[in-house]
Structures are given as C-alpha cells and as structure tokens.
Amino acid sequence: MTEQVYKNIWRIGVELPGNPLRELNSYLLKGEDTWLLIDTGFRKEACRQALSAGLRELGADIEKTDVLLTHLHSDHSGLAAEFAGKNRKVYLSRTDLKYLSMNIANKTVAERNARFLEEGFPPDLLEENARINPAMAERLQSLDDRFTPIDDGQEIRIGEYRLKTIVVPGHTPGNTMFWMPEQEIMFTGDHVLFDITPNITAWSWVEDSLGDYLENLLRVRNYPVQLALPGHRKSGDYKERIRVLxxxxxxxxxxxxxxxxxxxxxxxxxxxxxxxxxxxxxxxxxxxxxxxxxxxxxxxxxxxxxxxxxxxxxxxxxxxxxxxxxxxx
Ligand SMILES: [Zn+2]
The missing domain is CATH 1.10.10.10 (Winged helix-like DNA-binding domain superfamily/Winged helix DNA-binding domain)
Incomplete structure (x- = not known):
C-alpha cells in the first residue's frame, strides 16, 4: 500500500506480521533520476513483498536507490542491503552502525544476557526467549562497503530536498531523525511515535538511555514541524506528542x-x-x-x-x- 504524503514523497506501508507494531512506515523520496528509501522492514518474505510492490507501483528502480536508516532495529534495517542499488549507499548513524556490526557478530548478546540475569530474569525464560525471538533471523546478515556512517548535522540530498541528520540517542544508541528545513517536515523514526510509546531499553555500554531519550525529546521539541512522518502507525501533532511522552x-x-x-x-x-x-x-x-x-x-x-x-x-x-x-x- 502506498500513499503520497508530500510532493515527491510517498509512504509505503510494510506489514510486520505477528508484531504488535503492525506496520513499518517506509518512505520513498524521488529525485531527478534517483530515489531515496527511508527504512525497509524485517528481512522476511512478507516485508520484502510489500516493499517490492510499493516500489514497483511508484516506478522506483532499486539500482538507482540509496537507503537511509533511522536506526539499527531490524524492522527498519532488515532489508537495507537488498533494496539499495549495487553502487549506491546505505546510510546509518555512526553509533548505530557500530552496534549493528557488533550485533551481527553476536558481540552484544553475552553482555546483555548477563545483565538480564543480574536483574533477576529467570534463566530458563531467557533461554526460551532467545529461541523464539525472531530478531536474529530477520535482521541483516552482513554489512558491505555500501554502508556509510552519518553524523549529526550531516545533509543528505535528494532532488530539490535536503534532509538534515539529527542524532537523538535513546531508543537506540545512535537513533536518528531527519529534518527538511524548507518544508518543515520531520522524519521522526521511532523517536516520536504517535499512538504507541517508543520502547526505551537499557543498552549495552550505555549508562542511562532513558536520560538520553528525555534529553533528546527536549532538544527537538521546538522544531517548527508542520508534518511529522513517524516510523510506525499514524502521524499527529508533534509538539503535543512530545509533551505527552x-x-x-x-x-x-x-x-x-x-x-x-x-x-x-x-x-x-x-x-x-x-x-x-x-x-x-x-x-x-x-x-x-x-x-x-x-x-x-x-x-x-x-x-x-x-x-x-x-x-x-x-x-x-x-x-x-x-x-x-x-x-x-
Ligand atoms: Zn525501533
């Protein structure tokens, strides 16, 4: 399902079967002869089909498409390698790129499990959870040299538009939003969601992710956002939503x-x-x-x-x- 949300910007609804989030909002931006795809979906067939159908409907050519990721979570990044052209780029914040590569190399799981056990999580349930958790099978399996780190303040250009990177750690250690200053459009990723509360967990090697999150809500609260485009579900009043969060x-x-x-x-x-x-x-x-x-x-x-x-x-x-x-x- 696709829906035009602004001139040369479309939302593609990527269903997330069995997931309480229900759907990922992938956004496609059209340049002169190139495309920019923001977020992708789990690396699983239902998501792949939905995203392919959306791109086909909008006439996008994957070989001319760059992918821009709001954060490392696999419902956003899972299909990034498949939906960026062979000679194009996949952009992700420097910190999330580092965490993603550690996740793929299974370098975070031991630390995290040890911490959950220390917090009293029953060992048998932790083991069971690892068995049923789809995150590993449905995430990116490897990174390649198209993956390009981006930093706070960096601009990504597509056609007449420029998107300014705002790094807002909290939901993930290098979570990111993208701001179009002339159009006053904010791609909020999962930093600001409107009918669900973004999950803020305790990340490996992050002292206070909730403190980071709240600080970064305050930091972006006063942007004059006319149109907020979130990572899941519907949009709404940006400033009011930050107050509620x-x-x-x-x-x-x-x-x-x-x-x-x-x-x-x-x-x-x-x-x-x-x-x-x-x-x-x-x-x-x-x-x-x-x-x-x-x-x-x-x-x-x-x-x-x-x-x-x-x-x-x-x-x-x-x-x-x-x-x-x-x-x-
Ligand atoms: Zn997320």
Missing part, C-alpha cells in the same frame, strides 16, 4: 520509585512485574514472554535513570541487583 516517563519514573520505596530489596524483574503495562494479561506470570523481556528492559532503563540521579540505590546481593530508595520517604 515526557509526561508519560515522568509518571513511570514516579511509579518505579514508589514501588521501590514500598518494597525495598526487589530486583528489576520483580519491579517490572509491579509496574502497570498496557498488555492484557491476568498476571505478570502470564505475560507473553517476548513482551516480558521488553518490559524488563524498559524497567531497567528507568532503574538506571533513578540510580544515576541518586533517587534509588543498587546493591548486588548474591549476584542479583536489588534496589533501595534513597533521600527520605
């Missing part, structure tokens, strides 16, 4: 701190089980495993934020991290 995390942080104050000594897994989630499940035990893994990651980013600001204290007891409130009652 800031408010959401302030409430989540307060809730996390309250849980710890009332139940000193819980681990991250137990704290996540006491937080409120939108998922319909009778209890924490009955939470779907993949969602549970995301929930604990999300909880960990809130714990890191509170630890860094001396709201709570982390003590490692018998190999498990446990949390205690600081600063009075």
């Amino acid at each position: 800031l408010d959401h995390h302030a409430r989540r942080l307060a809730e996390t701190e309250r849980i710890i104050r009332q139940n000193p000594g819980l681990n991250g897994y137990e704290i996540a089980g006491r937080m409120t989630w939108k998922i319909r499940a009778a209890s924490w035990e009955e939470f779907p495993l993949a969602q549970k893994w995301f929930a604990v990651g999300e909880c960990m980013s809130h714990l890191n934020y509170l630890v860094k600001r001396n709201k709570i204290e982390r003590r490692t007891e018998g190999g498990i991290r446990r949390y205690y409130a600081l600063n009075g009652t």
Whole structure:
C-alpha cells in the first residue's frame, strides 16, 4: 500500500506480521533520476513483498536507490542491503552502525544476557526467549562497503530536498531523525511515535538511555514541524506528542520509585512485574514472554535513570541487583 504524503514523497506501508507494531512506515523520496528509501522492514518474505510492490507501483528502480536508516532495529534495517542499488549507499548513524556490526557478530548478546540475569530474569525464560525471538533471523546478515556512517548535522540530498541528520540517542544508541528545513517536515523514526510509546531499553555500554531519550525529546521539541512522518502507525501533532511522552516517563519514573520505596530489596524483574503495562494479561506470570523481556528492559532503563540521579540505590546481593530508595520517604 502506498500513499503520497508530500510532493515527491510517498509512504509505503510494510506489514510486520505477528508484531504488535503492525506496520513499518517506509518512505520513498524521488529525485531527478534517483530515489531515496527511508527504512525497509524485517528481512522476511512478507516485508520484502510489500516493499517490492510499493516500489514497483511508484516506478522506483532499486539500482538507482540509496537507503537511509533511522536506526539499527531490524524492522527498519532488515532489508537495507537488498533494496539499495549495487553502487549506491546505505546510510546509518555512526553509533548505530557500530552496534549493528557488533550485533551481527553476536558481540552484544553475552553482555546483555548477563545483565538480564543480574536483574533477576529467570534463566530458563531467557533461554526460551532467545529461541523464539525472531530478531536474529530477520535482521541483516552482513554489512558491505555500501554502508556509510552519518553524523549529526550531516545533509543528505535528494532532488530539490535536503534532509538534515539529527542524532537523538535513546531508543537506540545512535537513533536518528531527519529534518527538511524548507518544508518543515520531520522524519521522526521511532523517536516520536504517535499512538504507541517508543520502547526505551537499557543498552549495552550505555549508562542511562532513558536520560538520553528525555534529553533528546527536549532538544527537538521546538522544531517548527508542520508534518511529522513517524516510523510506525499514524502521524499527529508533534509538539503535543512530545509533551505527552515526557509526561508519560515522568509518571513511570514516579511509579518505579514508589514501588521501590514500598518494597525495598526487589530486583528489576520483580519491579517490572509491579509496574502497570498496557498488555492484557491476568498476571505478570502470564505475560507473553517476548513482551516480558521488553518490559524488563524498559524497567531497567528507568532503574538506571533513578540510580544515576541518586533517587534509588543498587546493591548486588548474591549476584542479583536489588534496589533501595534513597533521600527520605
Ligand atoms: Zn525501533
């Protein structure tokens, strides 16, 4: 399904079967004789078919197409190598390119698993999750020399348009948005989504990804955005949405701190089980495993934020991290 969103800019809906996000928004920009494709889909057949059909419908030639990625997640980057021309480029922020290459080389999984275990995630569930998690099979399998790092402030040109790179770490360590200053159009990727809250997890070797995320919401809040083009689902009022997201995390942080104050000594897994989630499940035990893994990651980013600001204290007891409130009652 394609939809024109602006002169020479189209949205291609790439379905994500079985994924709660439902669809990826891929955007195609037309230049004089070249094309720029922003984000692609999982490296799986349903996504490949949807993207191919969209490009065919719009008359785009893959051999004349560059790919621009908002971030490394495989629902965005999975098909990048297949949908960029042989002599074209695949742009991704320098930091996400580094993380993506580490992911492909399986250099992040050990650190992450060790951390989830320390936060109290049950070892059998962690193993089970690794078995059912599609992220590995459906991500890019290798990088090649078309992959080109981009940095904050760098401009990508296509036809009459220029897109300015804004690096906004949080959702991923090198997460990126693209700004078209003359048209006041913002490609928000997954930094600002409108009817779902972007997942903020605790990344390997990142001290405080939620702090980074909130700081980067503030940083981009005042852009005079006329049209926001998000990575998933529908668009909306940009500035108002940022206000709501800031408010959401302030409430989540307060809730996390309250849980710890009332139940000193819980681990991250137990704290996540006491937080409120939108998922319909009778209890924490009955939470779907993949969602549970995301929930604990999300909880960990809130714990890191509170630890860094001396709201709570982390003590490692018998190999498990446990949390205690600081600063009075
Ligand atoms: Zn994402």
